[in-house]
Structures are given as structure tokens and as C-alpha cells.
Amino acid sequence: MATIELEAASVAAPGADGDTVILEPTTLRLTEQRIGLIGANGSGKSTLVRLVNGLVTPTSGRVLVDGLDVARDGAAVRRRVGFCFTDPAAQLVMPTCVEDVELSLRRSVRDAGERHRQALAVLDRFGLGAQATLSVHSLSGGQRQLLALAGVLATDPSILVADEPTTLLDLANTRRVTETLFTLPQQLVVVTHDLDLARRCDRVLVVEDARVRFDGPAEAAVADYLSTVPL
Numbered sequence: 001m002a003t004i005e006l007e008a009a010s011v012a013a014p015g016a017d018g019d020t021v022i023l024e025p026t027t028l029r030l031t032e033q034r035i036g037l038i039g040a041n042g043s044g045k046s047t048l049v050r051l052v053n054g055l056v057t058p059t060s061g062r063v064l065v066d067g068l069d070v071a072r073d074g075a076a077v078r079r080r081v082g083f084c085f086t087d088p089a090a091q092l093v094m095p096t097c098v099e100d101v102e103l104s105l106r107r108s109v110r111d112a113g114e115r116h117r118q119a120l121a122v123l124d125r126f127g128l129g130a131q132a133t134l135s136v137h138s139l140s141g142g143q144r145q146l147l148a149l150a151g152v153l154a155t156d157p158s159i160l161v162a163d164e165p166t167t168l169l170d171l172a173n174t175r176r177v178t179e180t181l182f183t184l185p186q187q188l189v190v191v192t193h194d195l196d197l198a199r200r201c202d203r204v205l206v207v208e209d210a211r212v213r214f215d216g217p218a219e220a221a222v223a224d225y226l227s228t229v230p231l
């Protein structure tokens with residue numbers, strides 16, 4: 001497994017009356033295969049996981065992925081860390097499914113014919129072989145989320161960060177995407193409001209008011225989060 005380290009990493013945003021703290025100084029060493037983050041809206045979950053691939057830069061402290069400093073070795077870190085957004089529209093940019101996966105492969109596979117063959121193989125693996133030449137707009141929400149995942153995983157990252165990958169999906173597609181996520185060999189860092197999904201993780205962080213309020217086994221973490229929510 002990969003190792004993600006936060007060393008007193010904090011995030012602040014400058015405002016009119018001083019800085020707003022978005023993440024208090026946080027120290028973590030994440031080595032488990034499946035790590036979940038849960039917590040209220042606006043608590044800081046997306047900010048924390050965005051530190052892992054440099055989408056957000058720490059205001060103080062450091063973030064390391066396999067010993068590489070995200071701020072200094074950004075390109076190398078981004079090759080290791082795939083990031084999947086809640087809304088697949090944020091990352092599906094090409095007209096057809098196969099072209100979208102080819103775009104992901106443009107750096108790693110130079111030959112266009114080989115790139116096309118590999119993209120088709122990736123689509124097959126995600127059950128989207130029949131949709132290869134269709135417009136991404138003709139896919140269902142679940143298929144679009146799978147395509148976004150396929151594009152990210154095509155580059156074979158060692159870590160997949162997924163920020164609420166099932167939030168927009170119905171029950172069947174939630175199950176399908178969840179099964180895909182939990183059969184990956186990669187390290188998974190997943191932000192979710194789906195407590196059943198969180199319960200399947202090896203370690204779960206509960207984020208509240210810009211800090212990690214609980215860090216431990218999934219069941220205990222879910223119980224901790226539930227205890228903070230009034231009936």
C-alpha cells in the first residue's frame with residue numbers, strides 16, 4: 001500500500017476580517033487500504049482529501065505521498081494519486097467514451113493505435129465496452145461515474161481519492177460503483193455521506209469543524225458521527 005502523511009498540515013483562506021480556518025493543523029499517517037471520511041457538510045472533508053493530490057495547498061505543514069512532498073513534487077504525486085470528483089461532468093471532457101479514456105492515457109501511451117486498444121480494454125473492464133463510441137451525454141448517471149473512474153484508473157495510480165462518488169447515484173448504481181471501488185487493488189480514500197459505504201472501510205476519519213474529531217475503526221467512527229447529530 002501507499003503511504004499518505006499529513007504533518008501538521010493546515011489550510012486557511014484569507015478573508016476580509018482575517019483568515020478563515022478550513023483545516024486545523026492535522027497530523028495523520030494513512031497506510032490502510034480503504035480509508036473513509038465522513039462528517040457534516042462544510043466540515044472540511046473535501047479540503048483534506050484535496051491536499052493529497054495538490055488540488056489544495058497546505059497553508060502550513062506538509063503533505064507527503066510515499067515520501068514525496070506534494071508541494072515540491074506535484075507532478076510525481078499526481079501520477080500516483082487519481083482523483084475522482086462527485087460530479088463526473090467535472091472530468092469527462094471528450095465527445096465519446098473511448099476518447100475520454102484515450103485522453104487519460106495520452107502521456108503514458110504514445111502510440112495512437114495502442115492507446116485506442118488500451119482505452120477499449122479499460123472500458124470493457126468497467127462494463128462500458130458497448131458504449132465506447134457513444135457520447136458521454138448519452139450515459140446514465142451511474143455509467144458516467146464508472147466512466148470517470150475508468151479514466152482515472154486507466155493511468156494505474158497507486159491511490160484513488162474519490163470525493164462522494166455515489167452521492168448522485170440511485171441505489172443500483174451506488175451498489176455498482178461501490179463494488180467497483182471495493183474490489184480495486186489500489187489504496188482508496190473515499191469521502192462519503194453513505195454510512196454503509198463508510199462501514200466497509202478499514203479506517204474512518206470523522207471530520208467536524210475543520211478538524212478530525214475521531215479516527216479509528218469504521219463501526220466506532222460511524223457511531224461517533226451519529227452521536228453528533230441531534231435526533
Ligand SMILES: Nc1ncnc2c1ncn2[C@@H]1O[C@H](COP(=O)(O)OP(=O)(O)OP(=O)(O)O)[C@@H](O)[C@H]1O
Nearest residue numbers: 013020022039040041042043044045046047048207
Ligand atoms: N478556497 C476557499 N475559500 C474559502 N472558504 C473555503 C474554501 N474552500 C473551502 N472553504 C470552506 O471551508 C469549509 C469546508 O469545505 P469542504 O468543501 O472541505 O467541506 P466538506 O466537508 O467537503 O463539505 P460537503 O460535505 O458539503 O462536501 C466550507 O465552509 C467551505 O465553504
Ligand SMILES: [Mg+2]
Nearest residue numbers: 045046047163
Ligand atoms: Mg465535500
